[in-house]
Amino acid sequence: MPSLISPAERDYILKGIECNVRADGRQRPDYREVTIETGVVSQTSGSARVRIAGGTDVLVSVKAEIGPVQVDPETGDGADKGQIVCNVECAPSASQQFEGRGADDLNNELTQMMSRFLSHNTNTPAHKSSSTEAGAPAAPAGPGGINLSKLCIIPGQQCWVLFVDALVMDYGGNLMDAIFMGTRAAIYDTRIPKTEVQDLGDGQFEFEVLDDAEDTDIVEGREDMPICVTLNKVSDHFTILSLE
C-alpha cells in the first residue's frame, strides 16, 4: 500500500523494530487486539466481522447455494466435490486509495490468495481413490481443510457451492490476517440445510432440501481451516508482526 512517509519516519520505525520497541509501543511479536463477531448478516448461511484495533474492519459472508459440479476436463476430478468460490472486495469507504478502480488489483490479488488456500482441488492420487470407497475413513480434505466431498449432493450432478465473500469496510493494515480470521469464523458460523437424495433407478437421482432451521449440517473440516499471520521482514507503515 503506497502511503506517503518521510525518510526520517521510516528510519525511526526501522530502528525501533531493530531494538524491539515499535512506534506504537508493541514489541516485535505483539499482535493488536482483535474482535470477532459471528452471525452478523442474516441473509447468509454464515457470516463474521473481524476488527483489528487501529482500524481494520472486514465482513466475511458465506452463502451456500446449489449448483452443478465442476469436473476438471483433464483429470476428471471434482465429480464428487462441492465448490468454494472466493471473492474479496475493498469498499472505497475503507481508504481513499480504493476509490473508483483503485482497489481492483488488490481485490484480485486477495481473491486469488483466498481461492488458492480454500478451493483449489488437489490432484493427489489418494483423493481420486476416495470416491470409489464409500465411507472411507478420513476423506482427504482440500488444502483449506474443508471436506469438499461432503459438499457434494449427487456425484457428477449437483453440489453445494459455498460463496465466500469478504468485504473490506475499513483499512488499518494487515488485511490478509483479518480476511483469513473472518473466513474461518464465518465458515464456523455456516449452517447448510440437510438434503435427502432419492435413487430413482437407472442412475437417476432426485434430491430434496430439508427446510428445517434446527437440523442443519456444519461445514466439515472447519477445524482444519488455515489462519494466517503476516510476518514482515522489512517494516512497512502498517506492519503487524515484524521480524528482523
Place this chain on the structure above:
Amino acid sequence: MNISFHSPVPRATNEKSRKKSGKRHGGNEVDMDLDDDHEGVVLKDPTIHVVTPAEVITTDTAFMRGHGTYIEEEKVLSSLAGVVERVNKLISVKPLHSRYTGEIGDVVVGRITEVAQKRWKVDVSARQDAVLMLSSVNLPGGVQRRKQESDELQMRNFFMEGDLVVAEVQAFFGDGAYSLHTRSLKYGKLRNGSFISVSPALVQRCKSHFHSLSCGVDVILGLNGYIWVSAHVPESLDEIDTEQVYSNKNKDDITPSDRESIARVANCIRALAQEFIFINDTIISFAYEASLQHALKDMHKKEIMHEIAVEAVSAVDNMKG
C-alpha cells in the same frame, strides 16, 4: 359479567387542545416567534448549546452570522451539527468533527504531497492542500540569503514528498487555501519520532504548541490535529547549523527507553483522542502518569485506553480544584 361505562371526556378541553395544535401546525411567523423564546436559546443557556443542521439558533436580527450558520427569512440557522459560539454579536457554530479551518499564526504539522513550481503542496488536513512557497523557507547558508535558480532546481533536497514539516499559517489565498512559512528555527522538518492524527477540534489554541514533557519527550501539537511526538532535542539556536534543518537523519542516540517513552506518550494521545478529550500538554502529562501502571503493549486495548483517559481527566479536575 361486569360492564362499566366511562363518562365521556368533556368536549371542551378536547376542542381546545386541537385548536392549539392546529394553530401550531400552521406555523406562521407570529406563532413561531411566540413559541420560541425571543431571547434565543444561546443567551439563556450559559453552558453548552448543541445544534443540528437547519435548526434555528436565533430569530433576533441583531446578530451577525458566522461560520457554520446561514440566514433564511431573517433567522440565523445552523448548517452543521456542533456547538454554538457567540462573540459579541457574532454567532457561529463549531463542528465537532471536521477538516481543519485555520487562522493566521496557527502552528500546524503537515506532510508534503507535491513538489511544484517554486512551491510545495502540504497536506494539513484542510479542505485543500496548503502551499509552502520556496520564498517562505529559510535556506541553508544564511537566513537572509537570496534565492537562486539553483535552489529551484534542488527543492527536493529541502523537502520531498512524504516529509513532515511543522510550519505556521502565514496568509490565505483567494480560494481559501493556506500559505505556510517555516522562517524560524523552531519550524522545519520533523525527525526522531512518530506521527499521530487526531480530530482538529481536539487541539486547543495555546500560547505554545511546542512542549517538552518531563518524561523526556517532545510534543508538537499542530492545530490541524496532526501531532508529532519525538525524542527530546536540546534547544540550540546555533545559526551555523542551518544545514541540519533539512537533514533526513535521525539522531543516533535514541535509546530503547526513549522509544518506549515516545510510544507511551503517543498511545496516551491516541487514548485521549479515542475518548474525544481536549489535548494539551497538561493532560498528556497526567495521562502519561496514569498509563505507567499498564504495560506498554496493552495500551492499545480499548478498556485500558478508556481507563487512562478517565484518570487523566480526573487528575486535571483535581488540579483545578
Place this chain on the structure above:
Amino acid sequence: MALTGLRIDGRRPGELRKITSTTSVLSQADGSAYLEHGNTKVLAAVYGPREARHRALVVHDRAILNVEFNVAPFSTGERRRRTKNDKRLLEMASFIKQSFEPVVIAALYPRSQIDIYLQIIQQDGGILQACINAATLALIDAGIAMTDYVCACTAGWVEREAVIDLNHIEESSDTSEVTIAMLPKSNKVTLAQMESRLHVDKLEELLSLASEGCKQIHQVLDKTIRDRAEDLAQKMAV
C-alpha cells in the same frame, strides 16, 4: 393485506420499520454512518472536502460532489455480483448525487471535492431511501455545511392501499412505488423517483404519505446526530 389492516410484517400502512443508526464508525473517513432500516443495512462514508483528485474536475468557486454506490454480493437472497460499471449502480449514484447537490453548501469549499461512498450490506427493500438517509448522517458527521437534512422515504400501493416504507416482499409484488427525498425544514423535494405505472389521481396521496414518512425519519436522524453531538460536546467540555 390481511383483514386486520396490518401489512405482511405486521405494520400499519403509515408505519416505518425500525431505524437504527450510528455515526463515526470508520477510522479513515472524515465522516461515516451505519444505518439499519428494518433489514436493509447501509454503510456510508464521506471523504472531504479535500484536494480534488483530478485537476480537470476542479471548479474554482465550489466543491464537486462525487458519489459511488456499491452493493455487496451477499446482500440479496440470491448471491449476485455486480461490476462497478453496472448501469443500475451508476444510476443510483446519480440519484443520490442529485438529491444532495442543492443542500450541501458547496460554495464554502472552492476547488475541493467531497466524496460519498455507499455500501449496501443487506437489502430488504428501500435501498435508495436508506442510502440517502445514511449519506445525510455521514455528511453531517464529516462537518460539511448543509442547509438542511435530506430525508428520503418510499411509498407505494400494495393491494389497493397506500403504504410507506416498503420491504422487499411488498416491493417485488408488482407495486407502484415512489421514493422521495425531502428537506424537512422547508418541505422542498429534492428527488422524486418512480419507475412504474400509477394513476395520476393516486400520486398525490402517495407523495403526501411519503412526505409524512420523511418527517418521521428526520426525527430519528436528528436524534442520532444530536445525541452524538451532545455526547462529544460534554466530553470536550471537561
